[in-house]
Structures are given as C-alpha cells and as structure tokens.
Amino acid sequence: xxxxxxxxxxxxxxxxxxxxxxxxxxxxxxxxxxxxxxxxxxxxxxxxxxxxxxxxxxxxxxxxxxxxxxxxxxxxxxxxxxxxxxxxxxxxxxxxxxxxxxxxxxxxxxxxxxxxxxxxxxxxxxxxxxxxxxxxxxxxxxxxxxxxxxxxxxxxxxxxxxxxxxxxxxxxxxxxxxxxxxxxxxxxxxxxxxxxxxxxxxxxxxxxxxxxxxxxxxxxxxxxxxxxxxxxxxxxxxxxxxxxxxxxxxxxxxxxxxxxxxxxxxxxxxxxxxxxxxxxxxxxx
Numbered sequence: 001x002x003x004x005x006x007x008x009x010x011x012x013x014x015x016x017x018x019x020x021x022x023x024x025x026x027x028x029x030x031x032x033x034x035x036x037x038x039x040x041x042x043x044x045x046x047x048x049x050x051x052x053x054x055x056x057x058x059x060x061x062x063x064x065x066x067x068x069x070x071x072x073x074x075x076x077x078x079x080x081x082x083x084x085x086x087x088x089x090x091x092x093x094x095x096x097x098x099x100x101x102x103x104x105x106x107x108x109x110x111x112x113x114x115x116x117x118x119x120x121x122x123x124x125x126x127x128x129x130x131x132x133x134x135x136x137x138x139x140x141x142x143x144x145x146x147x148x149x150x151x152x153x154x155x156x157x158x159x160x161x162x163x164x165x166x167x168x169x170x171x172x173x174x175x176x177x178x179x180x181x182x183x184x185x186x187x188x189x190x191x192x193x194x195x196x197x198x199x200x201x202x203x204x205x206x207x208x209x210x211x212x213x214x215x216x217x218x219x220x221x222x223x224x225x226x227x228x229x230x231x232x233x234x235x236x237x238x239x240x241x242x243x244x245x246x247x248x249x250x251x252x253x254x255x256x257x258x259x260x261x262x263x264x265x266x267x268x269x270x271x272x273x274x275x276x277x278x279x280x281x282x283x284x285x
Contacts, residue, residue, distance in 0.1 A: 039101060057195065143260040144217075198234070243262065
C-alpha cells in the first residue's frame with residue numbers, strides 16, 4: 001500500500017565538532033520529483049487529452065496547491081472555475097504520490113503551445129532582460145497603479161522572525177525556503193515551505209487560487225531567501241503589489257518591479273531594509 005510522502009527524512013550523519021566526533025541521526029528536508037499533468041479538452045466535442053506540463057523537484061506536501069499555483073502563475077489557467085478537479089494519479093503508477101493530475105473544464109482555454117513560450121521566457125540561457133520583461137507584457141500582465149497598500153517600516157523588520165517562527169520544517173532541518181502572505185497590518189495569513197523557493201510561492205499562491213482568493217492586491221508577500229525575477233513574475237500574475245525578501249534581489253527582479261509599479265524590499269532584518277522600487281508603499285510609522 002502506498003502512503004503519502006513526508007516533508008522530512010531522518011538520516012545518519014557523522015557529526016564533527018571541535019571537542020567530539022560522533023554518529024547521530026539528523027533530519028533533512030525531503031526532496032522528490034513532482035510531475036504535473038493536465039487533462040483538457042482540445043476542441044469542443046472532442047475527447048479530453050492528458051499532457052505532462054512540468055516536472056519539478058519539491059518537498060512533498062501541499063502538492064495540489066503547488067500544481068494549481070504553477071498553472072496559474074505561469075499563465076496556463078486564469079480562473080478557479082477552469083479547474084474541475086485536482087487528484088493524485090491513480091492506478092499502477094509506482095510513483096502515485098509524485099504524480100498530480102489537474103482536470104480542466106471544457107470551457108478552460110488551455111493552450112499547450114504556451115508551455116514552450118513560458119519555458120523560453122523563464123530560461124536563463126540566451127534570454128536578455130528586456131526580452132523577458134517584454135514577454136510578461138505579451139502575456140497580458142499590466143502594471144500596478146500608484147498607491148494601494150501601505151506597510152509600516154517597523155512591521156517589515158519583524159518579517160524574518162515571523163517567518164522563522166512559522167516554519168516547522170525549517171526548525172527541524174535548517175534547509176528549506178518559505179513564502180508567506182501578510183496583511184498590511186502585519187498579520188501573517190498563510191505560509192508555505194519547500195526546497196525550491198519558486199515552489200513555495202506556487203504553493204502559497206495556489207492555496208489562495210483554489211480558495212477563490214485571487215487577486216491578492218491587498219497583501220504583501222515575504223520570502224525567506226533572495227528575490228529573483230521568477231518570484232516577482234509570479235507575484236505580478238497573482239497581483240501581489242509588494243514583495244519583501246530576507247535576502248538580496250537580482251537585477252532583473254529590480255527591473256521588473258520598477259517597470260510594473262511593484263514594491264520590492266530586500267535585506268530586511270531587525271536593523272533595517274533596502275527598498276529597491278515602489279518606496280511609496282513603505283512608511284516609517
């Protein structure tokens with residue numbers, strides 16, 4: 001009988017310290033492949049087809065949210081009503097809990113050719129920054145108008161501690177990323193963990209998407225590591241106007257934030273933070 005995968009694994013480790021060397025058991029974050037398959041209707045009146053759209057290395061858990069979030073943030077589905085059902089693939093598959101099928105409704109406008117375009121846009125090989133930013137506009141993403149949410153600077157300096165306190169897998173393993181949604185008053189609404197920072201964001205956005213909670217224009221997102229172009233792109237699709245990172249942003253993440261009117265904060269900690277774009281949404285009070 002197959003059982004769902006676990007978020008952590010125990011391993012034997014040779015622990016070396018200045019005063020001792022000893023064999024012990026330790027916890028590590030689990031990492032396994034997840035294949036996302038989509039069953040869709042290519043044309044009215046034709047039978048459905050199933051297509052594999054992604055294989056990602058992830059920490060098991062919240063797999064349905066990850067699949068839905070990936071399809072949404074990559075522009076492959078636009079509305080919650082386009083998804084009929086999300087299940088693990090059943091049958092004789094030996095990796096049943098590493099295979100997720102997303103069944104779309106007949107009215108869903110799923111275009112498999114977008115997969116190749118999205119791969120080109122997110123690839124780090126041979127794609128210049130301007131081409132990547134232009135591709136986002138081609139997808140139909142529009143910039144944010146000035147204003148909207150406003151977050152006190154004092155709340156931002158608490159973000160790293162708030163993330164750490166809400167990361168059970170990190171507490172056990174010390175090696176996993178987190179993405180969280182906050183209200184402007186500092187209330188932490190949801191948090192997700194994964195070995196891949198982009199997966200953590202997809203799980204987080206996927207949760208809101210499946211609950212009918214998107215767009216997320218009245219929230220800001222915090223990530224435990226650096227802020228990359230890919231994370232900003234996913235936030236833009238989910239209409240999250242502000243991204244706060246414990247680590248550094250990339251140059252293309254800064255360019256994306258400035259071009260689309262987003263707020264980007266990096267190196268946030270108890271002693272302060274850097275605002276790279278959209279400083280009007282961050283206040284001293």
